[in-house]
Amino acid sequence: MKYRKNMEDRVDIWKEIFEKVRKTPFIDTHEHLSEESDRLSISPEKDSWISMMGPYFSDDLISAGLDEQGRAKLLDTELSLHERWAVVEPLWGAVRNTAYAKALEFSVKELYGIDEISFSTIDQIQEKYLEFRKEGFYKEAFSSRYAHIESCQVNSLDGAPFRESEQPELLMQDLSIVPMFAREEVVLGLSIEKFSEPANISVQSIDDWYKVIDWYFVQYGEKAVAVKSQNAYNRDLDYDPVAKESAAPLFLKRIKKEEMSEEEMKALENHLFGYTVGKATEYNLPVKLHTGYFAGFNGMPMARVARNPGDMSNLCMNFPNTRFVFMHMTYPYESELLALTKHHRGAVADMCWAWIIDPVAAQNFLKRYLVTAPLNKILTFGGDHSYVECTIGHAAIARRGIARALTELVQEEWFTLEEALAVVEPIMCGNAKEIFHID
Ligand SMILES: [Zn+2]
Structure with a gap:
């Protein structure tokens, strides 16, 4: 019974604290963001969400075994989304556990309402990515x-x-x-x-x-x-x-x-x-x-x-x-x-x-x-x-x-x-x- 009571207390404490943290804005002390207009100057045909896997996440792919040609393919904006995803897919299971990957999945979830990154969702993510990416x-x-x-x-x-x-x-x-x-x-x-x-x-x-x-x-x-x-x-x-x-x-x-x-x-x-x-x-x-x-x-x-x-x-x-x-x-x-x-x-x-x-x-x-x-x-x-x-x-x-x-x-x-x-x-x-x- 005592254990149960502790659990309930814990949930209450968490709820109250998380609510406060959720409502409080961050001052974000470090980014490398380009200007919005620079982002929008990329033509939609060449702008794919999978480019977001370039910084950080692709480092984990290399660590997991990807070679540098593979990485170059992932970053190549001339290739199709499917060609680029083909580089990630064999290693996705090996790197999906890291917070680099989890941060991407959280972004996709919060922004596009899509629960996971997988072959079955990459096209849908692309659609939503372009939809969101507009002035403002x-x-x-x-x-x-x-x-x-x-x-x-x-x-x-x-x-x-x-x-x-x-x-x-x-x-x-x-x-x-x-x-x-x-x-x-x-x-x-x-x-x-x-x-x-x-x-x-x-x-x-x-x-x-x-x-x-x-x-x-x-x-x-x-x-x-x-x-x-x-x-x-x-x-x-x-x-x-x-x-x-x-x-x-x-x-x-x-x-x-x-x-x-x-x-x-x-x-x-x-x-x-x-x-x-x-x-x-x-x-x-x-x-x-x-x-x-x-x-x-x-x-x-x-x-x-x-x-x-x-x-x-x-x-x-x-x-x-x-x-x-x-x-x-x-x-x-x-x-x-x-x-x-x-x-x-x-x-x-x-x-x-x-x-x-x-x-x-x-x-x-x-x-x-x-x-x-x-x-x-x-x-x-x-x-x-x-x-x-x-x-x-x-x-x-x-x-x-x-x-x-x-x-x-x-x-x-x-x-x-x-x-x-x-x-x-x-x-x-x-x-x-x-x-x-x-x-
Ligand atoms: Zn930095």
Whole structure:
């Protein structure tokens, strides 16, 4: 009888918490969404829902055994939907269990009312996909009917460091700082010449380069919601301080295209990173850093990822006035992130992307976070998607995880039900508003 009573209590707690989580909008702290008009410029004949399987999900397909030619076929928009699905079908059973796949199925369910992705539903999904994809569909996708997101923060991958959005209230933007400090081969074609062009500055010295960086902050510092670097894909986060006197001659070497050693390139990056982070701090912009797990396949240097937490704590100490938003829960080093966030004032934990990498770890992380570190430094959602439709499924998974974590905290008597309900607003949107200065 007692067991039964406990079960009933559990259901009641869950219901009440989930209802609150459902009604509360997210501030989504990380997306790669293109502009709606860019999405709509693709002709419907070439626009297939199966392209949504490209980012993330196809990484799992490769991990499960698909070869790269197979993946290229899946991504080939010249092929028919059926030809592309033929690549997925043999492995669907092997990858359908992952949250990458579940997020897609959640999206299809929430958006199109179709319960599963299978050969028997792919045509129907296509029909509904094209039906939904029309002017205003970003707003619709973010409405309380679907993802229930008040605004999101886009890290544009168009190439330009900042994108002027057509919907700036909905698609807030990060300013990418990678071209300001990173070596040329990682900055997506933004050489010193190209990057300084809009500022109309001819760069002959490190002082000129500072002026270029300053120009970007003058132009976009007010409009941007944060600055962002994903340079952890290219190197360690050990941006140790390097003085201007050492960096200036290295910069001259770089603009003269003289050969530079790895050590020299790293020292120059470290110095410019310091200058850039200083600027961001001056502009009151949080510094978002990719940490932890890598998107993609067959290429994650785990030893380097494992060094992230140590480097992150040095960053907090070397830049004591900067707010670092450590992204992706630093997965799989979320315990270290928890310790960092508890210890360093400047550290903020961002769970963007985490709910579809390892949803159980995400749920446990949130639960542990809420009884370990200050409430005002946790951000619980960022989709990290290029398709707005995918954000819907991801948000559905995140909402369930958040509600489960809070339900368990009540059952285990860490929180009363009232306390659990009271943290929903800050962790889903209130903290983001404060950290990113959103009215
Ligand atoms: Zn991302």
